[in-house]
Amino acid sequence: MKLSVFFKSLILFALSLSSSICITPLYPATANTVAITPTPSAKPVRLTLSRHQAPVRTVAISASGQFIASGSDDKTVKIWDALTGKLLFDLSGHGQNIKSVEFTPDGTMLVSSDSESVKLWNTKTGQLIRSLAPHKNGMFSAIITPNGQMLVSAGADNVIKLWDIKSGKLQRTIKTEARVLAMSSDGKTLFSGGEDGGKIRIWNFATGKQLRTLTPPRPLDAFSPTQRASAAISLAVSPDGQTLISGGYDDSFQ
Numbered sequence: 001m002k003l004s005v006f007f008k009s010l011i012l013f014a015l016s017l018s019s020s021i022c023i024t025p026l027y028p029a030t031a032n033t034v035a036i037t038p039t040p041s042a043k044p045v046r047l048t049l050s051r052h053q054a055p056v057r058t059v060a061i062s063a064s065g066q067f068i069a070s071g072s073d074d075k076t077v078k079i080w081d082a083l084t085g086k087l088l089f090d091l092s093g094h095g096q097n098i099k100s101v102e103f104t105p106d107g108t109m110l111v112s113s114d115s116e117s118v119k120l121w122n123t124k125t126g127q128l129i130r131s132l133a134p135h136k137n138g139m140f141s142a143i144i145t146p147n148g149q150m151l152v153s154a155g156a157d158n159v160i161k162l163w164d165i166k167s168g169k170l171q172r173t174i175k176t177e178a179r180v181l182a183m184s185s186d187g188k189t190l191f192s193g194g195e196d197g198g199k200i201r202i203w204n205f206a207t208g209k210q211l212r213t214l215t216p217p218r219p220l221d222a223f224s225p226t227q228r229a230s231a232a233i234s235l236a237v238s239p240d241g242q243t244l245i246s247g248g249y250d251d252s253f254q
Contacts (some may be wrong), residue, residue, distance in 0.1 A: 007205060009223070011072070013203040023093040042100065047072070047084075047085035049068075049078075049080055049083075049085055051078060052070065052072040052074050052078065053074040053088070054072050054073035054074035054097075054139050055073045056070050056071070056072045057071055057072060057073060057097065057098055057099065058070070058071045058098060058099065058100050058101050059071070059123045060100065060102050060103055060110075060249060061080075061082065061103075061104055062103040062107040062123070063103065063106075063107055064083055064107050066081070066082055066083075066107065067079055067080065067081070067082055067088070067103065067107060067110075067123060068080040068081075068082045069071065069102075069103065069110050069112075070101065070164065071098025071099070071100065071101045071112055072097075072098055072229055073097040073098070075092070075094045075095065075096065075097060075098065075114070075124075076090060076091060076092050076094070076098070077091040077092075077094070077098055077101055077110070077112045077119075078090055078091065078123075079091070079110065079126065081121060082161040083230070088122075088126070089096060089123075089126030089201075091110075091112070091119075091121055091126060091128075093119060093128060093131070094112065094114045094117065094119065094180040095114065095116060095117070096114035096115045096116055096117075097114060097115070098112055098113070098114055099113050099114055099142075100111075100112070100113045100141075100142060102142075102143065102144050103123070103177060104144055104148040104165070105147070106148055107123060108122070108123055108124070109121065109122065109123060109148075109165070110123050110143065111144055111165075112152060113139065113142040113153075114139075115138050115139055115140075116129075116133060116138065116139060117131055117132060117133050117134075118132045118133075118139070118142050118153065119131045119132075120129070120132075120165065120168075130168045130170060132151075132153075132163065134153040134161050134163070135153065135154075135155025135156060135157050135159065136155070136156070136157045137155070137157060138155055138156040139153055139154070139155040139156070140154050140155055140156065140178070140179040140180065141154045141178070141179060141180050141181045142154075142181075143152065143181050143182070143183060144165070145183060145187050145205075146183065146184075146185055146187045147187055147188065147237060148165065149163060149164070149165060149166070150162055150163060150165060150171065151163040151165050152181055152182070152183070152190065153181075154178035154179060154181050154192060154205075156217050158175065158176065158177045158178075159173050159174070159175055159176075160173065160176060160178055160181070160190075161173050161174075162174075166185060174203065174208050175192040176192060176194070176210075177195060177196055178192035178193065178194045178201075179194050179231065179232070180192070180193045180194075180196065180232055180233055180234060180235050181193075181194060181232065181235070182235035182236060182237050182244070183205070183237065184223060184237050184241040185237070185239050185240075185241060187205060187239060188204070188205055188206065188241075189202060189203065189204065189205060189211075189237075189241060190202075190203040190204075190205045190222065191203070191237065191244060193231065193232025193233075193235055193246060194231060194232070195231040196231075197215060198215060198216045198231050198232060198248065199213050199214070200213070200214040200215075200216070200232055200235070200244070200246055201213050201214075202214070214244070216232070216246060216248065230245040231248060232247065232248055233247060233248060234246065234247040235247075
């Protein structure tokens with residue numbers, strides 16, 4: 001689970017009337033649905049984590065809820081105890097502002113990225129496992145596959161690269177222009193968005209074959225008949241893989 005924020009402090013709430021990041025307990029409503037209304041007995045929990053020296057651009061919560069990771073413009077990554085707010089590890093080594101942090105599904109590794117490199121950290125020891133420089137002339141996006149076995153990256157060299165997380169070896173490439181990536185929860189479908197007229201490409205992850213292309217509509221306030229759709233700068237896929245949401249530079253999302 002990843003979230004983006006723009007503060008030097010992280011403020012976490014279990015329940016709150018106003019907050020930058022809200023974490024609310026989920027309570028089952030029926031066998032097939034989840035209600036998000038907390039019980040009256042639920043007590044608010046507030047943690048303010050403020051050890052960064054510059055804006056916090058990205059945060060993540062491990063699947064177990066045990067750890068929180070944060071990445072900042074101070075070029076550091078920090079791992080926190082989600083229950084107590086204690087700083088567990090202060091990770092340095094990035095040369096640029098941190099763009100993303102993401103835990104592997106089993107929570108044993110944290111992947112952090114900037115515009116030039118990807119680093120894999122051991123969450124139990126805080127030790128650097130390996131560092132990758134996946135792309136020439138800069139990297140735009142890096143995500144972990146749902147099974148936690150591969151890292152997928154996109155860069156300015158117009159190539160999507162698939163890496164084995166354990167070995168750090170490049171497995172294969174997809175030649176395409178891409179600035180943002182997303183993946184279905186079953187790991188079978190990869191989505192990429194780029195500058196090419198706002199096109200979003202859908203790929204069979206196992207084969208690397210392009211399945212189809214989506215083009216978002218032109219902006220309603222387009223100033224020219226030739227103005228194309230905004231490039232996607234964010235993508236999200238529904239858990240059932242049936243819905244894709246894209247956000248663009250034109251202040252809208254589809």
